[in-house]
Amino acid sequence: MHQKYSSEAKISFFFNHSQVEYSHPKLNGTGEAGLPDEWHLLPSLALPDGVHNCQKDTIFFLLPSKEEPGKCVFGISCYRQIDSKELLNKSDDVTRASVQKAVCVLSRIPLFGPLKAKLEVITQAYFEQKDFSKVDVLAQMYTNLCDIFDENLTGEYFSNLAHHEISIQELFVRFRHRALLLFKLFLLERKVLFIAPTGLRLGETMLAIVSMFPKLLEEGLYYATIGVNTNDKTKAVNKEKKSSDIVIEEDVGVQMTRDDPLKEKDSCGFPLSLFTQGCSFDPYLSIQSMDYISKTQSCVVGATNALFAVKKDLFDVIVKIEDDGSLVHNHIEFVNDSALERVLALTSADLRFADFVLKKVEEQMKASTSEFDGSDEWIRLQMKNYLLGLVATSRSDLQAAVPHFGVAFVNEWRRTKNHKIWVANKHEDLASVPPGHMFSEQMGVYDVYLRFEHAVNGVEGASKVIGTVNTAGKNLGTSIGETGSRVKAKFTNWWNRKNPAAQEGIEQAEEPQSE
Incomplete structure (x- = not known):
């Protein structure tokens, strides 16, 4: 964050579910307490559904940008609850036994992990004052964050910073081989719901999957939120109505590339255009946002409200993360497409690869070493190699190699927007990638x-x-x-x-x- 773009890099303090109590710099929109129209969902995102049921939580979310139409800003909210009897300075509006408030940071750049670490410390310090009228600590936090993080961060340093505290190791430990299944699911551009008891568990899981795709976390989410993508879909539909009824298949990828907002790609074609043009990613949605889901082409969304899971007609897959305090249970339910489970079934080569990654992770975590093998960075490298082998196989259509990734899966992936955009462009280093699965061998x-x-x-x-x-x-x-x-x-x-x-x-x- 930097002072020169402070109008969209704010620290906002929220009271209950509907009111912005304090913001720095001051909000200057036309809504209540200066809330911009683009951010009307902000209070419901900053304080999670079922807020009275937990003492604290951390939420990751996205909002439409109010300065750059079509883009989004990234939010992190820290919620805390305190017994009203503990307050040293109790305002007149405190009438209940407990007080729930949240401190929120909005940023132009996706630094979920680093901002979470800073925000949780400041929020704790703010609550320990037991006097919510003392907001100097919030203003000081804004200044400090502006000094530490600059919007012009680039290169390897920015990449490492963006992935800070986003653990892929934990993802593999929780989901085991199914972590690869979720990775492949994201490629198919379906409607997927993640539901968990807490926003933190939700956000950590979803961002970990995103972080396995090269450059997607740091460069590929700028057009991802539902609020942006519903508008994209409307434009796409209107454009399609004006075009000819005859479409040449070879031109589809070229047309999608022309409309793709992610213009900056590396020599391999990363980041992939997974969350653009009607395909959204929102690590947290409140119940007020449910109507947006039906308006999207595809979506990956997170929720803590059980009502989302009841609306099974809205989703193709529901991933439930249940935490009983000592164990985390995960369940992947295919709800509206019985064939999708078969399409995503891991092949023997996939299982060997996932098992190889999992064993390396377990070895490193058990030994508590800092070795590269088994680390988050190492996992990202393995996933990149897997993805490159997959696209090279898909492009070559090598009959001996395609079954190792799953014939049905490859055929389904070829129909997606992200695949068509990727193969429609000539990426310098992609052409030299040989087709084939890294773990293809005879069954034993x-x-x-x-x-x-x-x-x-x-x-x-x-x-x-x-x-x-x-x-x-x-x-x-x-x-x-x-x-x-x-x-x-x-x-x-x-x-x-x-x-x-x-x-x-x-x-x-x-x-x-x-x-």
């Missing part, structure tokens, strides 16, 4: 175990299932004379029905010999 016994582990979401569960199958096979073979091979055949048939990925091209490789 290890792949069977990986398939078990993936299906039951964990090593312990996989061991239990395998043990049960072995025991059942022996008992059946003894009691009714059914041979082990017939038990295996029956179980395999059941397994293939439950796990459609087992039928993918890669799974048609030669089976390992029986012992």
